[in-house]
Amino acid sequence: MVKKASFSARYGPWALVTGASRGLGAEFARQCAEKGLNLVLIATNATMLKTNADALKKDYGVDVRTVALDLGREDILAEITPVTDAMEIGLLVNNAGISKVCPFLSHSLDNLVKQLHVNTRAGLVLAHHFGKKMAERRRGGILFLSSGSALSGTAYCANYAGTKAYNLIVAETLWYELKPLGVDVLGFMAGSTKTPGWDANKPKPARFVKVMDVKTTVEEALKALGKRPSLIAGRINRLGYFFMGKMMSRARAIRTVSKNMDKMFGPFDDNNQKPGG
Numbered sequence: 001m002v003k004k005a006s007f008s009a010r011y012g013p014w015a016l017v018t019g020a021s022r023g024l025g026a027e028f029a030r031q032c033a034e035k036g037l038n039l040v041l042i043a044t045n046a047t048m049l050k051t052n053a054d055a056l057k058k059d060y061g062v063d064v065r066t067v068a069l070d071l072g073r074e075d076i077l078a079e080i081t082p083v084t085d086a087m088e089i090g091l092l093v094n095n096a097g098i099s100k101v102c103p104f105l106s107h108s109l110d111n112l113v114k115q116l117h118v119n120t121r122a123g124l125v126l127a128h129h130f131g132k133k134m135a136e137r138r139r140g141g142i143l144f145l146s147s148g149s150a151l152s153g154t155a156y157c158a159n160y161a162g163t164k165a166y167n168l169i170v171a172e173t174l175w176y177e178l179k180p181l182g183v184d185v186l187g188f189m190a191g192s193t194k195t196p197g198w199d200a201n202k203p204k205p206a207r208f209v210k211v212m213d214v215k216t217t218v219e220e221a222l223k224a225l226g227k228r229p230s231l232i233a234g235r236i237n238r239l240g241y242f243f244m245g246k247m248m249s250r251a252r253a254i255r256t257v258s259k260n261m262d263k264m265f266g267p268f269d270d271n272n273q274k275p276g277g
Protein backbone atom coordinates (compact mmCIF):
# COMPACT_ATOMS: atom_id res chain seq x y z
CA MET A 1 0.00 0.00 0.00
CA VAL A 2 1.11 3.56 -0.71
CA LYS A 3 2.48 4.94 2.58
CA LYS A 4 0.47 7.62 4.41
CA ALA A 5 2.86 10.49 3.51
CA SER A 6 3.12 9.57 -0.15
CA PHE A 7 -0.65 8.99 -0.40
CA SER A 8 -1.41 12.49 0.86
CA ALA A 9 1.36 14.00 -1.29
CA ARG A 10 -0.13 12.29 -4.32
CA TYR A 11 -3.84 12.71 -3.58
CA GLY A 12 -4.09 15.46 -0.93
CA PRO A 13 -4.67 17.81 0.60
CA TRP A 14 -8.45 17.35 0.10
CA ALA A 15 -10.55 14.38 -0.96
CA LEU A 16 -14.16 14.70 -2.07
CA VAL A 17 -16.29 11.61 -1.39
CA THR A 18 -19.86 11.30 -2.67
CA GLY A 19 -22.32 9.07 -0.87
CA ALA A 20 -20.31 9.57 2.32
CA SER A 21 -23.22 9.35 4.77
CA ARG A 22 -22.97 5.55 5.13
CA GLY A 23 -21.68 2.29 3.68
CA LEU A 24 -18.66 2.27 1.38
CA GLY A 25 -18.60 6.06 1.07
CA ALA A 26 -18.34 6.56 4.84
CA GLU A 27 -15.48 4.03 4.88
CA PHE A 28 -13.71 5.72 1.94
CA ALA A 29 -13.90 8.95 3.93
CA ARG A 30 -12.55 7.26 7.06
CA GLN A 31 -9.61 5.63 5.29
CA CYS A 32 -8.76 8.89 3.49
CA ALA A 33 -8.82 10.71 6.85
CA GLU A 34 -6.61 8.00 8.31
CA LYS A 35 -4.12 8.77 5.52
CA GLY A 36 -4.17 12.44 6.49
CA LEU A 37 -6.50 13.89 3.83
CA ASN A 38 -9.03 16.62 4.60
CA LEU A 39 -12.50 15.81 3.37
CA VAL A 40 -15.55 17.14 1.60
CA LEU A 41 -18.46 14.76 2.26
CA ILE A 42 -21.53 14.76 0.03
CA ALA A 43 -24.89 12.94 0.38
CA THR A 44 -28.48 13.96 1.00
CA ASN A 45 -28.66 13.11 4.70
CA ALA A 46 -27.26 16.19 6.47
CA THR A 47 -27.49 14.67 9.94
CA MET A 48 -25.47 11.57 9.05
CA LEU A 49 -22.90 13.68 7.22
CA LYS A 50 -22.45 15.86 10.30
CA THR A 51 -22.11 12.83 12.59
CA ASN A 52 -19.46 11.35 10.28
CA ALA A 53 -17.65 14.68 9.93
CA ASP A 54 -17.50 15.18 13.71
CA ALA A 55 -16.12 11.65 14.20
CA LEU A 56 -13.44 12.12 11.50
CA LYS A 57 -12.31 15.46 12.93
CA LYS A 58 -12.11 13.96 16.42
CA ASP A 59 -10.46 10.66 15.46
CA TYR A 60 -7.98 11.86 12.82
CA GLY A 61 -7.58 15.63 13.36
CA VAL A 62 -8.45 16.45 9.74
CA ASP A 63 -10.60 19.28 8.38
CA VAL A 64 -14.02 18.13 7.12
CA ARG A 65 -16.75 20.04 5.24
CA THR A 66 -20.15 18.66 4.31
CA VAL A 67 -22.51 19.43 1.45
CA ALA A 68 -26.02 17.99 1.84
CA LEU A 69 -27.09 17.65 -1.77
CA ASP A 70 -29.20 15.47 -4.04
CA LEU A 71 -26.74 14.40 -6.74
CA GLY A 72 -29.66 13.69 -9.05
CA ARG A 73 -30.07 17.45 -9.54
CA GLU A 74 -28.96 19.21 -12.72
CA ASP A 75 -27.09 22.02 -10.95
CA ILE A 76 -24.79 20.06 -8.63
CA LEU A 77 -21.68 22.10 -9.43
CA ALA A 78 -23.44 25.32 -8.41
CA GLU A 79 -23.90 23.80 -4.94
CA ILE A 80 -20.46 22.20 -4.64
CA THR A 81 -18.03 24.75 -6.09
CA PRO A 82 -18.70 27.51 -3.52
CA VAL A 83 -17.32 25.03 -0.95
CA THR A 84 -14.48 23.59 -3.06
CA ASP A 85 -13.22 26.54 -5.16
CA ALA A 86 -10.61 27.53 -2.60
CA MET A 87 -9.46 23.92 -2.05
CA GLU A 88 -7.13 21.60 -3.91
CA ILE A 89 -9.24 18.48 -4.37
CA GLY A 90 -6.58 15.85 -5.03
CA LEU A 91 -8.85 12.82 -4.81
CA LEU A 92 -12.40 12.40 -6.08
CA VAL A 93 -14.32 9.30 -5.02
CA ASN A 94 -17.44 8.95 -7.17
CA ASN A 95 -19.17 6.54 -4.84
CA ALA A 96 -22.81 7.66 -4.43
CA GLY A 97 -25.19 5.16 -5.93
CA ILE A 98 -28.78 3.98 -5.92
CA SER A 99 -29.03 0.22 -6.14
CA LYS A 100 -32.56 -1.06 -5.61
CA VAL A 101 -32.87 -4.67 -6.84
CA CYS A 102 -36.24 -5.40 -8.50
CA PRO A 103 -37.68 -6.21 -11.92
CA PHE A 104 -37.21 -3.46 -14.52
CA LEU A 105 -40.90 -2.79 -15.15
CA SER A 106 -41.72 -2.38 -11.47
CA HIS A 107 -39.49 0.70 -11.18
CA SER A 108 -41.09 4.03 -12.02
CA LEU A 109 -39.42 5.75 -14.95
CA ASP A 110 -38.70 8.75 -12.71
CA ASN A 111 -36.72 6.52 -10.33
CA LEU A 112 -34.76 4.94 -13.18
CA VAL A 113 -33.82 8.35 -14.58
CA LYS A 114 -32.83 9.55 -11.13
CA GLN A 115 -30.66 6.45 -10.70
CA LEU A 116 -29.02 7.21 -14.04
CA HIS A 117 -28.26 10.76 -12.91
CA VAL A 118 -26.92 9.85 -9.47
CA ASN A 119 -24.91 6.80 -10.56
CA THR A 120 -23.43 8.22 -13.79
CA ARG A 121 -24.16 11.89 -14.54
CA ALA A 122 -22.99 13.17 -11.15
CA GLY A 123 -19.67 11.32 -11.44
CA LEU A 124 -19.21 12.53 -15.00
CA VAL A 125 -19.78 16.19 -14.02
CA LEU A 126 -17.44 15.95 -11.02
CA ALA A 127 -14.70 14.09 -12.92
CA HIS A 128 -14.77 16.72 -15.67
CA HIS A 129 -14.66 19.64 -13.23
CA PHE A 130 -12.08 18.33 -10.77
CA GLY A 131 -10.14 16.30 -13.38
CA LYS A 132 -9.30 19.54 -15.23
CA LYS A 133 -7.89 21.10 -12.08
CA MET A 134 -5.93 17.95 -11.23
CA ALA A 135 -4.46 17.86 -14.74
CA GLU A 136 -3.37 21.51 -14.39
CA ARG A 137 -1.59 20.59 -11.14
CA ARG A 138 -0.23 17.41 -12.73
CA ARG A 139 -1.42 15.21 -9.86
CA GLY A 140 -4.51 13.65 -8.42
CA GLY A 141 -6.78 10.61 -8.46
CA ILE A 142 -10.34 9.77 -9.45
CA LEU A 143 -12.17 6.64 -8.42
CA PHE A 144 -15.41 5.47 -10.00
CA LEU A 145 -17.51 2.88 -8.18
CA SER A 146 -18.52 0.15 -10.57
CA SER A 147 -19.72 -3.38 -9.82
CA GLY A 148 -19.43 -6.95 -11.04
CA SER A 149 -22.82 -6.33 -12.65
CA ALA A 150 -20.96 -4.12 -15.17
CA LEU A 151 -19.62 -7.29 -16.77
CA SER A 152 -22.84 -8.90 -17.98
CA GLY A 153 -26.59 -8.47 -18.07
CA THR A 154 -27.85 -8.95 -14.51
CA ALA A 155 -31.51 -9.64 -13.72
CA TYR A 156 -33.37 -7.10 -11.57
CA CYS A 157 -30.53 -4.61 -12.10
CA ALA A 158 -30.83 -3.62 -15.77
CA ASN A 159 -30.45 0.12 -15.29
CA TYR A 160 -28.10 -0.22 -12.31
CA ALA A 161 -25.80 -2.63 -14.18
CA GLY A 162 -25.87 -0.26 -17.16
CA THR A 163 -24.75 2.64 -14.98
CA LYS A 164 -21.94 0.53 -13.55
CA ALA A 165 -20.78 -0.52 -17.04
CA TYR A 166 -20.74 3.17 -17.99
CA ASN A 167 -18.60 4.01 -14.94
CA LEU A 168 -16.20 1.17 -15.71
CA ILE A 169 -15.60 2.21 -19.31
CA VAL A 170 -15.30 5.92 -18.52
CA ALA A 171 -12.80 5.11 -15.76
CA GLU A 172 -10.70 2.77 -17.90
CA THR A 173 -10.58 5.32 -20.72
CA LEU A 174 -9.62 8.15 -18.38
CA TRP A 175 -6.97 5.91 -16.84
CA TYR A 176 -5.30 5.98 -20.26
CA GLU A 177 -6.01 9.62 -21.16
CA LEU A 178 -5.17 11.26 -17.85
CA LYS A 179 -2.14 9.18 -16.85
CA PRO A 180 0.26 11.37 -18.90
CA LEU A 181 -1.27 14.39 -17.13
CA GLY A 182 -0.42 12.94 -13.72
CA VAL A 183 -3.94 11.87 -12.78
CA ASP A 184 -4.64 8.27 -11.69
CA VAL A 185 -8.09 6.85 -12.45
CA LEU A 186 -9.59 3.57 -11.29
CA GLY A 187 -12.85 1.79 -12.11
CA PHE A 188 -13.53 -0.29 -9.01
CA MET A 189 -15.95 -3.19 -9.33
CA ALA A 190 -17.08 -3.72 -5.76
CA GLY A 191 -18.50 -7.15 -5.05
CA SER A 192 -21.24 -7.91 -2.55
CA THR A 193 -20.28 -5.83 0.46
CA LYS A 194 -22.21 -5.53 3.72
CA THR A 195 -23.60 -1.98 3.76
CA PRO A 196 -27.01 -0.43 4.49
CA GLY A 197 -27.61 -0.38 0.73
CA TRP A 198 -26.83 -4.08 0.43
CA ASP A 199 -29.05 -4.95 3.42
CA ALA A 200 -31.93 -2.82 2.09
CA ASN A 201 -32.35 -5.27 -0.79
CA LYS A 202 -32.95 -8.08 1.75
CA PRO A 203 -30.55 -10.62 0.27
CA LYS A 204 -30.86 -14.25 1.33
CA PRO A 205 -27.56 -15.76 2.47
CA ALA A 206 -26.09 -17.68 -0.47
CA ARG A 207 -23.25 -20.19 -0.32
CA PHE A 208 -21.84 -19.02 -3.65
CA VAL A 209 -21.47 -15.38 -2.58
CA LYS A 210 -18.84 -14.16 -0.17
CA VAL A 211 -20.06 -10.89 1.29
CA MET A 212 -17.12 -8.59 1.98
CA ASP A 213 -16.76 -6.00 4.75
CA VAL A 214 -16.40 -2.30 3.90
CA LYS A 215 -12.90 -2.03 5.38
CA THR A 216 -11.44 -4.75 3.14
CA THR A 217 -13.28 -3.53 0.04
CA VAL A 218 -12.11 0.08 0.45
CA GLU A 219 -8.54 -0.97 1.26
CA GLU A 220 -8.43 -2.91 -2.02
CA ALA A 221 -9.71 0.11 -3.98
CA LEU A 222 -7.27 2.63 -2.50
CA LYS A 223 -4.38 0.20 -2.92
CA ALA A 224 -5.19 -0.34 -6.61
CA LEU A 225 -5.48 3.37 -7.49
CA GLY A 226 -2.56 4.35 -9.72
CA LYS A 227 -1.62 0.73 -10.40
CA ARG A 228 -4.23 -0.44 -12.90
CA PRO A 229 -7.26 0.80 -14.89
CA SER A 230 -9.81 -1.32 -13.02
CA LEU A 231 -10.16 -3.97 -10.36
CA ILE A 232 -12.77 -6.49 -9.26
CA ALA A 233 -12.92 -6.57 -5.47
CA GLY A 234 -12.12 -9.85 -3.73
CA ARG A 235 -10.07 -12.82 -4.92
CA ILE A 236 -13.07 -15.15 -5.21
CA ASN A 237 -14.97 -12.59 -7.30
CA ARG A 238 -11.93 -12.11 -9.55
CA LEU A 239 -11.70 -15.86 -10.09
CA GLY A 240 -15.43 -16.18 -10.77
CA TYR A 241 -15.53 -13.36 -13.31
CA PHE A 242 -12.33 -14.60 -14.96
CA PHE A 243 -13.92 -18.02 -15.42
CA MET A 244 -17.16 -16.48 -16.65
CA GLY A 245 -15.38 -14.25 -19.20
CA LYS A 246 -13.21 -17.04 -20.59
CA MET A 247 -15.51 -20.05 -20.46
CA MET A 248 -19.06 -18.85 -20.93
CA SER A 249 -20.98 -17.45 -23.85
CA ARG A 250 -22.65 -14.11 -23.16
CA ALA A 251 -26.04 -15.86 -22.98
CA ARG A 252 -24.80 -18.42 -20.48
CA ALA A 253 -23.11 -15.77 -18.35
CA ILE A 254 -26.31 -13.67 -18.22
CA ARG A 255 -28.38 -16.75 -17.30
CA THR A 256 -25.93 -17.87 -14.61
CA VAL A 257 -25.64 -14.44 -12.99
CA SER A 258 -29.40 -13.88 -13.23
CA LYS A 259 -30.26 -17.25 -11.66
CA ASN A 260 -27.98 -16.34 -8.78
CA MET A 261 -29.86 -13.03 -8.46
CA ASP A 262 -33.11 -15.02 -8.30
CA LYS A 263 -31.74 -17.17 -5.48
CA MET A 264 -30.44 -14.20 -3.54
CA PHE A 265 -33.15 -11.58 -4.09
CA GLY A 266 -36.22 -13.38 -5.46
CA PRO A 267 -38.83 -14.54 -5.74
CA PHE A 268 -40.89 -11.66 -7.14
CA ASP A 269 -44.65 -12.09 -7.46
CA ASP A 270 -46.93 -11.36 -10.45
CA ASN A 271 -46.81 -7.67 -9.56
CA ASN A 272 -43.02 -7.77 -9.64
CA GLN A 273 -42.89 -7.29 -5.87
CA LYS A 274 -41.31 -9.47 -3.22
CA PRO A 275 -44.13 -11.40 -1.51
CA GLY A 276 -44.46 -9.96 1.98
CA GLY A 277 -41.79 -7.38 1.26
Ligand SMILES: NC(=O)c1ccc[n+]([C@@H]2O[C@H](COP(=O)([O-])OP(=O)(O)OC[C@H]3O[C@@H](n4cnc5c(N)ncnc54)[C@H](OP(=O)(O)O)[C@@H]3O)[C@@H](O)[C@H]2O)c1
Pocket residue numbers: 018019020021022023024025042043044045046048069070071072095096097098099118145146147148189190191192193194195196197198
Ligand atom coordinates in the same frame (compact mmCIF):
# COMPACT_ATOMS: atom_id res chain seq x y z
N1 LIG B 1 -22.52 -2.80 -1.28
C1 LIG B 1 -22.35 -3.56 -2.37
O1 LIG B 1 -22.51 -4.79 -2.34
C2 LIG B 1 -21.92 -2.91 -3.67
C3 LIG B 1 -21.54 -3.76 -4.72
C4 LIG B 1 -21.14 -3.20 -5.93
C5 LIG B 1 -21.10 -1.82 -6.07
N2 LIG B 1 -21.47 -1.01 -5.03
C6 LIG B 1 -21.45 0.44 -5.24
O2 LIG B 1 -20.77 1.10 -4.19
C7 LIG B 1 -21.35 2.38 -3.95
C8 LIG B 1 -21.74 2.50 -2.50
O3 LIG B 1 -22.63 1.44 -2.21
P1 LIG B 1 -23.18 1.15 -0.72
O4 LIG B 1 -23.51 -0.29 -0.69
O5 LIG B 1 -22.27 1.76 0.28
O6 LIG B 1 -24.56 1.96 -0.78
P2 LIG B 1 -25.48 2.56 0.36
O7 LIG B 1 -25.22 1.94 1.66
O8 LIG B 1 -26.87 2.54 -0.17
O9 LIG B 1 -24.98 4.08 0.38
C9 LIG B 1 -25.21 4.88 -0.76
C10 LIG B 1 -24.68 6.28 -0.52
O10 LIG B 1 -25.06 7.08 -1.67
C11 LIG B 1 -25.76 8.22 -1.20
N3 LIG B 1 -26.78 8.64 -2.13
C12 LIG B 1 -27.83 7.91 -2.62
N4 LIG B 1 -28.62 8.67 -3.38
C13 LIG B 1 -28.07 9.92 -3.38
C14 LIG B 1 -28.42 11.14 -3.98
N5 LIG B 1 -29.55 11.28 -4.73
N6 LIG B 1 -27.63 12.22 -3.78
C15 LIG B 1 -26.54 12.12 -3.00
N7 LIG B 1 -26.14 10.99 -2.41
C16 LIG B 1 -26.91 9.90 -2.59
C17 LIG B 1 -26.38 7.78 0.13
O11 LIG B 1 -26.57 8.88 0.98
P3 LIG B 1 -27.96 9.59 1.34
O12 LIG B 1 -28.99 8.52 1.50
O13 LIG B 1 -27.64 10.34 2.58
O14 LIG B 1 -28.22 10.50 0.19
C18 LIG B 1 -25.27 6.91 0.71
O15 LIG B 1 -24.31 7.70 1.34
C19 LIG B 1 -22.55 2.51 -4.91
O16 LIG B 1 -22.16 3.21 -6.06
C20 LIG B 1 -22.85 1.06 -5.26
O17 LIG B 1 -23.46 0.93 -6.52
C21 LIG B 1 -21.88 -1.54 -3.85
